[in-house]
Amino acid sequence: MQDELESRHYRVHSPLQAQLLMDRAWLRLLDVFTPEARGMADAARVLGVTTEWLFKRVRRLERAGLLNVHEIRPRAGRAVRLYRAASDTFFVPFSLVPPETVGRHNRAQHLELFETAIGRAFRRAPFDQHGWGFVTARAPSGDVFFRIIREDGVRWADLGEAAPVMVSGWHLLHLSPGDARDLQGELRALHERYAGRAGEIPFLLGIFLTDTSNVPGLEHARDDSHG
Numbered sequence: 001m002q003d004e005l006e007s008r009h010y011r012v013h014s015p016l017q018a019q020l021l022m023d024r025a026w027l028r029l030l031d032v033f034t035p036e037a038r039g040m041a042d043a044a045r046v047l048g049v050t051t052e053w054l055f056k057r058v059r060r061l062e063r064a065g066l067l068n069v070h071e072i073r074p075r076a077g078r079a080v081r082l083y084r085a086a087s088d089t090f091f092v093p094f095s096l097v098p099p100e101t102v103g104r105h106n107r108a109q110h111l112e113l114f115e116t117a118i119g120r121a122f123r124r125a126p127f128d129q130h131g132w133g134f135v136t137a138r139a140p141s142g143d144v145f146f147r148i149i150r151e152d153g154v155r156w157a158d159l160g161e162a163a164p165v166m167v168s169g170w171h172l173l174h175l176s177p178g179d180a181r182d183l184q185g186e187l188r189a190l191h192e193r194y195a196g197r198a199g200e201i202p203f204l205l206g207i208f209l210t211d212t213s214n215v216p217g218l219e220h221a222r223d224d225s226h227g
Contacts, residue, residue: 010087016064018096024106029057030066030085037070037082058083066090107206114168114204121164126156143172165203184209 012018020026032043040058044051061067062083070084126132127148134146146169148156156163175183187207 009089009091012090012092012096014064015096017066017090018092020061020064020066021090021092022097022102022105023109025109026057026061029054030061033067033083034085035088037084039073039080039082043083110204110206114206117204118166118168121166124164126159126162132156139171141172141174145169145171170208180209180211 012021020030029047032038032046038046040051040054043058044054047054058067062069066086067083068086069081071082073080073082121127131151133149133151135149136144137147138144150156173183187209191205191207
């Protein structure tokens with residue numbers, strides 16, 4: 001089983017490799033050199049960055065053993081180095097990355113990006129007009145939340161195509177184990193349904209669902225499901 005795993009994935013052995021692979025920004029950069037080898041200029045074009053910006057990062061991936069020189073092509077002047085990722089996929093054992101920290105950096109990084117994008121949306125039409133705000137509301141489960149609304153009762157979601165495309169909010173749900181697994185499956189299927197599409201506008205989607213029954217911090221939340 002171990003031999004089969006290593007034949008399919010490159011098994012990471014160093015904390016530095018694990019650290020880089022757990023950062024989606026570095027992973028996306030490395031993915032440009034997967035599965036085909038690319039020169040620095042070609043990779044910079046794909047990423048939409050300068051070769052100067054990319055140079056130091058390629059060197060760091062190379063020193064970490066995640067990126068290798070695949071081929072050197074002679075050229076008048078300086079030879080062109082083609083780089084390729086050490087593997088198409090990597091296996092990072094929990095002995096290098098504690099399970100509770102997996103994704104923590106990326107969630108924080110992407111949440112900051114998400115909040116910046118949401119902030120910009122609220123500074124543009126229609127929210128730059130007078131009368132918009134939020135109203136407190138209560139879900140059937142007893143959880144409370146905020147709803148974006150205009151003073152005359154119009155919700156931003158009621159604006160149709162004039163409303164920005166965004167979904168934001170944390171929701172406390174009280175579910176049976178079966179319902180929780182059904183929801184998990186539906187969320188995964190929803191993501192997969194759209195993940196393969198190629199549109200012109202990048203959207204950031206976050207999907208979060210976890211059991212918080214033994215995690216401090218939500219003790220005050222109401223549970224009306226048995227009342």
